[in-house]
Amino acid sequence: PESGELVQGVENILYVVCAYPDGTPSEVKLQLAGAGGQSVETSELGIAKVKITPRKQDLNLTVKASDPAGLQATEVSPLRVGQQPAGLLLRTDRAVYAQGISARLSVFSSSPARRVFVDVVKNSRSAMTTSLELDAGAGELALDLPVDLAGTLTLQAYAILEDGNLVRDTKLIHVHR
DSSP: OTTSSBOTTSOEEEEEEOBOTTSOBOOOEEEEESSSSOEEEOOTTSEEEEEEOOOSSOEEEEEEEEOTTSOEEEEEEEEOBOSSSSOEEEEESOSEEETTOEEEEEEEESSSOOEEEEEEEETTEEEEEEEEEOBTTEEEEEEEOOGGGOEEEEEEEEEEOTTSOEEEEEEEEEEEO
């Protein structure tokens, strides 16, 4: 999953990586049970991107792969789904940016929170904080990256729930000098 574990009630991106026993990436057709019965194909790098919205904590994903030569394999994987029914997912438009480029951030939430805060952390220090309003559990933000924020940055998105608890997600990005 894009954030380590799946977030309940939010559309998550799941990456499926397929390779032959010698490590060569495999271009295969995949049938997925437990993810809405989707059919996808892997790229030449052996990677497929699947969108899944978990509604409960227990989720087993069955992946059946078949290549053009007729080779087949099946894998059953239990997936970790967040314990809280309220969750938050932060998504960036890329992982590496040039200086002066805006990072496009998308935030998805299954919580009733309407405001999400985003901290930009560099060298364990908060370098910038902003917020965005969610509409129907989703929001977008164009985050201008100043010239002095080159290097590896941690983006932390969080919302404060009515009971005082936090839901959060974190992403790493890199900004070239």
